[in-house]
Amino acid sequence: MVTKQTLIDSKGFVRTINRLAHEIIERNKGAESIGIVGIRTRGDFLARRIAHKISLMENISVPIGCLDITLYRDDLRGKLNQPELKMTDILFDIHDKNIVLVDDVLFTGRTVRSALNALTDIGRPASIQLAVFIDRGHRELPIKADFIGKNVPTSQTQEIQVTMSEIDGEDAVYLIEKGADA
Amino acid sequence: MGLSSRHLLGLQDVPKEDIQLILDTAISFKEIINRPIKKVPTLQGKTIVNLFFENSTRTRISFELAQRRLSADVVNFAASSSSVSKGETLKDTARNIEAMKIDMVVMRHNASGSAQFLTKIINANVINAGDGQHEHPTQGLLDMYSLREKFGTLEGLRVCIIGDILHSRVARSNIYGLKTMGAKVSVCGPATLIPREIEKMGVDVYHHIDDILPHVDAVNVLRIQLEREAGGYFPSLREFHRYFGVTKERLDKVGRPITILHPGPINRDVELSADVADGPNSLILEQVQNGVAIRMSILYLLGTQN
Numbered sequence: 001m002v003t004k005q006t007l008i009d010s011k012g013f014v015r016t017i018n019r020l021a022h023e024i025i026e027r028n029k030g031a032e033s034i035g036i037v038g039i040r041t042r043g044d045f046l047a048r049r050i051a052h053k054i055s056l057m058e059n060i061s062v063p064i065g066c067l068d069i070t071l072y073r074d075d076l077r078g079k080l081n082q083p084e085l086k087m088t089d090i091l092f093d094i095h096d097k098n099i100v101l102v103d104d105v106l107f108t109g110r111t112v113r114s115a116l117n118a119l120t121d122i123g124r125p126a127s128i129q130l131a132v133f134i135d136r137g138h139r140e141l142p143i144k145a146d147f148i149g150k151n152v153p154t155s156q157t158q159e160i161q162v163t164m165s166e167i168d169g170e171d172a173v174y175l176i177e178k179g180a181d182a
Numbered sequence: 183m184g185l186s187s188r189h190l191l192g193l194q195d196v197p198k199e200d201i202q203l204i205l206d207t208a209i210s211f212k213e214i215i216n217r218p219i220k221k222v223p224t225l226q227g228k229t230i231v232n233l234f235f236e237n238s239t240r241t242r243i244s245f246e247l248a249q250r251r252l253s254a255d256v257v258n259f260a261a262s263s264s265s266v267s268k269g270e271t272l273k274d275t276a277r278n279i280e281a282m283k284i285d286m287v288v289m290r291h292n293a294s295g296s297a298q299f300l301t302k303i304i305n306a307n308v309i310n311a312g313d314g315q316h317e318h319p320t321q322g323l324l325d326m327y328s329l330r331e332k333f334g335t336l337e338g339l340r341v342c343i344i345g346d347i348l349h350s351r352v353a354r355s356n357i358y359g360l361k362t363m364g365a366k367v368s369v370c371g372p373a374t375l376i377p378r379e380i381e382k383m384g385v386d387v388y389h390h391i392d393d394i395l396p397h398v399d400a401v402n403v404l405r406i407q408l409e410r411e412a413g414g415y416f417p418s419l420r421e422f423h424r425y426f427g428v429t430k431e432r433l434d435k436v437g438r439p440i441t442i443l444h445p446g447p448i449n450r451d452v453e454l455s456a457d458v459a460d461g462p463n464s465l466i467l468e469q470v471q472n473g474v475a476i477r478m479s480i481l482y483l484l485g486t487q488n
Contacts, residue, residue, distance in 0.1 A: 068210065071222040071252075076486045082184040085210050085482070121219045 001179035006172060007134075007152060007160075013171035016149040017046070020131055021053035023147050028098055031058040033126070035097040037065045039115050040086055043103040045166045046133055050102060063097075065090030072114035090122060099125040100147075104162040106132040109143035134173060136160050185483050189308040191297045192317030193358040201362060205327050208472070208479035215251065215474055225254035225485050231279055233289040234311070235261040235272075235296075240446055240470060241311050241320070245288050248477035254485070257284070272296060273303055280304040286485060289313075294351075307484045315349050315410075321445050322355030324476040326363065328469045329400055332441060336363035342394050343367065343385075345404035345426060345453045348375045348415070352445045356402060357383050370394050371426060374415040391426055395433070400441035403428050403454045419452050429455040439463045446470070 008016060028034050031054050038047025044066040051064040068086040070076070076083075101115055112130060119128060131147035136154040152160065152175065159176040163169070185200050193201070214222060230249050234242055242258070249256045259279070261267070266275060272291070279287070286307045289297055294314030301308050312318040330336050341360055347353045347369050360367050361384050369376060370388040381387060388394040395401070406422065416422050423429075433440055442454070442464045450456045459466060 071214075071224040071482070076224065082483070082486055082488075084183050085207050087210050087213060117223065121221065122217060 003177045005175045008173040010171040017049050033098045035063040036100045039103045040068045045164045047102040063092035069114040072118045094123040094125045096126045099128045102131045104133045105160050106135045109139045109141035112143050191310045193319045193355045208475040211478040212475040223253045225252040228285045229255045230286040231257045233259045235291040244473045317355045318351040319355050321352045322359040324473040327472045328465045336365045339365040340398045341400050342398045343402045344370045346375045349407045349410045350404050402443040430457050
């Protein structure tokens with residue numbers, strides 16, 4: 001038995017992005033000093049949406065980039081399938097910028113740990129802030145998000161699925177429950 | 183996802199998907215080697231031994247840089263200063279080194295087939311860095327990467343390999359790989375330096391360089407391997423240069439730019455004239471840079487397999 005429950009629908013999705021954009025501007029007192037970096041794959045699309053919203057609100061073009069953390073993973077050898085290596089694409093100088101790192105789901109914190117290492121290998125930002133769409137708990141590392149779309153208490157057996165219209169055809173967040181027999 | 187083999191021994195029979203994956207993955211590594219911090223932690227804890235039974239400068243340095251930039255632990259072994267000079271066999275050398283718990287071996291050896299032999303006696307991943315006159319797959323791949331980067335695709339690309347085909351493992355790897363990727367490959371050189379029945383590899387053979395130059399997009403100029411007594415196969419270096427040397431004058435006659443590759447080290451003004459080697463259509467230094475990216479790609483793909 002697999003059950004799928006909608007946590008955020010397409011309207012809620014857009015509102016959540018807008019709120020994250022507002023919070024980021026508020027915290028950074030504008031958008032002059034920030035750069036937005038998404039973690040591939042869905043973090044990248046979220047980063048673009050947030051950056052677009054901030055650009056409209058502040059009337060300024062916010063530099064965006066995306067990070068592929070494959071080479072920094074601590075589970076590379078334990079994975080069943082070798083993940084495809086994609087490009088890290090950060091074309092602006094992150095030095096002395098306030099970088100907002102964006103990912104879809106914050107879970108164990110290991111992806112963020114990899115991303116922090118990957119980011120600091122590229123340069124020395126003034127600060128790194130973390131924005132996530134869903135925080136589902138179960139951290140295995142001392143990592144905390146600065147901006148959270150929605151807190152969702154979950155059990156280990158549940159799954160969070162974030163879909164985005166750019167690649168999945170719709171904007172939504174689902175909670176997927178896999179029964180014992182699944 | 184992943185390569186279909188645990189080793190890289192040659193490009194013969196390597197499927198198109200594998201070559202594609204190696205070339206595509208190398209694009210990411212080329213970005214990394216152009217960063218201020220050219221290092222990623224991917225192969226942390228892996229130990230790689232570079233077994234070089236034959237002299238090499240750029241291949242060995244290129245492999246070592248690729249390994250260090252992936253954070254692997256690297257041990258270098260040069261035959262001249264080792265137990266091999268005391269008469270130890272390849273089998274014993276390899277098994278002793280493996281007993282020290284290593285994960286990968288990169289080997290260059292003067293005997294064709296030695297890399298294949300190594301896979302039968304040790305468990306580590308084996309990467310062939312040149313075995314006799316057989317293959318030099320990483321050179322073939324970096325040549326293909328350089329051509330693909332310049333032309334966008336290898337499909338239908340017309341490439342001529344010029345010079346000492348007989349002794350050249352670079353030529354064999356290039357022919358196998360380029361054919362697999364759909365390029366149109368020809369070879370050109372004196373009859374004494376073209377192996378018999380090479381047509382069976384699917385290449386056209388030319389003995390006059392001016393006949394083929396107008397019909398190609400790129401030439402891969404091979405080094406006259408004086409250490410393999412290539413000098414005995416033609417009357418003199420001067421004569422070789424006159425008939426087969428790639429010169430500015432010859433290229434100008436074609437009337438359109440032809441891309442120049444050379445695996446190095448160059449015998450200047452023998453197979454390739456200096457002004458062409460340093461000219462605007464030469465990819466030679468680009469090849470060297472791409473070599474590190476290609477080797478990182480292969481080390482990554484083999485080193486993180488299950």
